[in-house]
Amino acid sequence: MDALFVGIDVSKDRLDVHVVPTGQSFAVARDGEGLAELNRQVGGLPELALVAVEATGGFETVVAASLAGAGLPVAVVNAAQVRNFALALGKRAKTDPIDAVVIARFAQATRPQPRPLPDEQTTALADLVARRRQIVQMIVAEQHRLRHATLRRLRRSIERLLTALQKELNEIDTTLDEMVRNSPAWRHNEDLLRSVPGVGPIIARTLLAEMPEIGTLTRRQIAALAGLAPWTRQSGTWKGKSFIGGGRSSVRAVLYLGALAAGRFNPALRTFRQRLVDAGKPRIVACVAVARKLLTILNAIIRDQTPWQTA
Numbered sequence: 529m530d531a532l533f534v535g536i537d538v539s540k541d542r543l544d545v546h547v548v549p550t551g552q553s554f555a556v557a558r559d560g561e562g563l564a565e566l567n568r569q570v571g572g573l574p575e576l577a578l579v580a581v582e583a584t585g586g587f588e589t590v591v592a593a594s595l596a597g598a599g600l601p602v603a604v605v606n607a608a609q610v611r612n613f614a615l616a617l618g619k620r621a622k623t624d625p626i627d628a629v630v631i632a633r634f635a636q637a638t639r640p641q642p643r644p645l646p647d648e649q650t651t652a653l654a655d656l657v658a659r660r661r662q663i664v665q666m667i668v669a670e671q672h673r674l675r676h677a678t679l680r681r682l683r684r685s686i687e688r689l690l691t692a693l694q695k696e697l698n699e700i701d702t703t704l705d706e707m708v709r710n711s712p713a714w715r716h717n718e719d720l721l722r723s724v725p726g727v728g729p730i731i732a733r734t735l736l737a738e739m740p741e742i743g744t745l746t747r748r749q750i751a752a753l754a755g756l757a758p759w760t761r762q763s764g765t766w767k768g769k770s771f772i773g774g775g776r777s778s779v780r781a782v783l784y785l786g787a788l789a790a791g792r793f794n795p796a797l798r799t800f801r802q803r804l805v806d807a808g809k810p811r812i813v814a815c816v817a818v819a820r821k822l823l824t825i826l827n828a829i830i831r832d833q834t835p836w837q838t839a
Contacts, residue, residue, distance in 0.1 A: 531576075555625075567600070670690050725795075
């Protein structure tokens with residue numbers, strides 16, 4: 529029998545399920561009883577290769593967790609990639625049952641690797657890291673408004689909000705520090721990551737929270753997961769520029785900032801960056817290359833459980 533791939537379209541109250549190549553379809557409620565029925569039906573499929581769940585703003589988390597807890601191979605797939613795949617198939621109509629079919633066919637065509645879901649503590653850390661990022665963005669926006677504000681009353685309003693946001697940022701940093709320091713595993717891995725010159729607590733904790741696969745993937749896989757693997761547009765004799773994109777943008781953003789620091793303070797990466805610049809590479813291209821190399825170094829450090837060693 530052919531390997532079976534299951535696609536699940538997740539909405540707030542309902543799960544639409546489709547199986548390829550058998551064509552079996554069914555729907556269950558997105559509640560405790562529905563998840564139990566989903567696990568029972570999907571778990572009973574012979575030659576099950578993968579269950580693909582489309583990321584839908586958080587509604588998919590409990591579904592993926594339920595499937596993974598039942599020991600089923602599950603992968604959360606990118607909604608934009610699935611939609612582009614649907615357009616490539618000529619399927620412009622969009623309903624929940626149609627989406628489930630497309631997700632299943634996408635899983636069959638691309639064979640994404642099942643990945644273990646982060647545990648409860650890691651999820652909590654990821655939520656705090658994400659909230660910290662949001663507050664920093666709000667601080668930057670308010671600082672920009674303050675520079676352009678001329679009305680005294682308006683400036684006082686912005687300054688009060690900045691004070692409150694800074695207080696929230698300090699409290700979140702304290703909580704993050706307590707969470708990491710109270711977990712022996714996180715503390716050990718954070719210390720390993722921070723042994724690399726140019727890597728501080730924000731980079732280390734973002735990687736621990738938002739890239740739990742670090743240390744388990746190859747250098748190409750980890751670069752692709754962060755959206756740092758270059759891809760090229762090419763047709764016939766014409767070859768366009770290489771680009772990066774996709775992946776986990778929050779991880780890519782902190783690694784880019786880390787590359788700026790590492791390019792100055794890390795001797796090995798500073799030499800690597802200068803060699804690219806001397807070869808005529810634009811500085812932004814060199815910085816992206818440093819970010820990619822930094823990630824592969826950090827991936828190897830967690831894999832080998834060996835801190836950075838200066839040559």
